Amino acid sequence: MIYSLAMSKVSRSTFTVAALAGVWVPFRSVFAGLVSTVELSAITRLYSMQMQTGLDKIVLKNRYNTLEIEKNGRRVWINGVMFWLHEPCRRSGRTWSIRKADFQYGIDPILRSYTHAPKRTPIVVVIDPGHGGKDSGAVGSKKVFEKQVVLDISYRMKKLLETHGFKVVMTRSGDQYPSLDDRADLARKVKADLFLSIHADGAVSSAAHGVETFITTATGFDSSNHYGKGGDQSPVLNNRYDAANAMLGYAVQSNLLKMSGRSDRGVRRARFAVIKKAPCPAALVECGFLTNPEEERLLRTEAYRSRVAQGIVNGVRAYRTLVSRATR
CATH class of the missing domain: 3.40.630.40 (Zn-dependent exopeptidases)
Known part of the structure; x- marks a missing residue:
């Protein structure tokens, strides 16, 4: 039986795990009071992605993964699968950002599971x-x-x-x-x-x-x-x-x-x-x-x-x- 892995190529029908392009770089947080956010431009650099801005969505894409992020909404499609953010993706000036928690406890564990996985293999x-x-x-x-x-x-x-x-x-x-x-x-x-x-x-x-x-x-x-x-x-x-x-x-x-x-x-x-x-x-x-x-x-x-x-x-x-x- 073929099953889908989180860090796979864009197709969810494959069992192959591919290494992500790029390496870790510190992301820049923007603070509004005590609220921390992560700019989408920082995410594109981290994952070596290209960004395309459409009418309703912002698409971040590299050879392995695609993120379709709803403007002013709480939904992101990660390789075609819907994942709900805690807070909407919002624009501040020229930049779009998501909450830091949605990056740390959502997108990044899915795209870079090797940095977040528990130490014990589940039995x-x-x-x-x-x-x-x-x-x-x-x-x-x-x-x-x-x-x-x-x-x-x-x-x-x-x-x-x-x-x-x-x-x-x-x-x-x-x-x-x-x-x-x-x-x-x-x-x-x-x-x-x-x-x-x-x-x-x-x-x-x-x-x-x-x-x-x-x-x-x-x-x-x-x-x-x-x-x-x-x-x-x-x-x-x-x-x-x-x-x-x-x-x-x-x-x-x-x-x-x-x-x-x-x-x-x-x-x-x-x-x-x-x-x-x-x-x-x-x-x-x-x-x-x-x-x-x-x-x-x-x-x-x-x-x-x-x-x-x-x-x-x-x-x-x-x-x-x-x-x-x-x-x-």
Whole structure:
């Protein structure tokens, strides 16, 4: 099975990891009060990229990677995969800048994973099938329950991961409801290297569709879905893995997109209890919308659930490869 790596050539179908052109040079920070930003021109120099400015996006590109950054928006497409910034890319005078945290804990770990990878190659993976027991999660119009769908996907992931040498622990094996704290505590007890919480989405509008991967929000910022609403911005335990989370989230989302064939809602930031308390790199994966008729139909099929499981597992394997190469 071919799977996608973060530091690959522009095509996400390749398994080849290519070295980035250029070497590290100190980036210049621009301060507005206590707010630190990084100019896009500094990023182009760091990665030996060319910059093209369009009507709605700024494109930075070299032979290996392409960044498409939304002007005055929070989205960047990294080699075609959507990744949400904490704050919009903004213009100051003649220059465009992003927040320093979005560079340090987003773009750079994905493009130069060898400088951010954990020292330990992941072996123990905790899979958390969301909800369970008294909590059904999202429910489709055909009475498809999220708690059942994600348990099935999780078992498929477990089998695949074990064939590739991972030790897998699940937070629930049936229709039970472990508390959110219990799920994170289990990861701590088994000394997990990775934590993956598996979910299916729900929305008021049946038009909402696609797949998305959530990682922990950096300290001092709003979560992606609560931007500008004055929510919690405090530090959490999982912030110590901010850079590794970006690597993991990107690897999972890019491979899930490839296998599922669904639309890209991006790698987003959140302070969900199960990931913010995780004692290791963590991601929460939304595998489609049960409130969308087409995606509910797909989630009812074994074929789609198998593709989703394979996509997430491919992402985990890609992440492991990046870490193992960085630690050699």
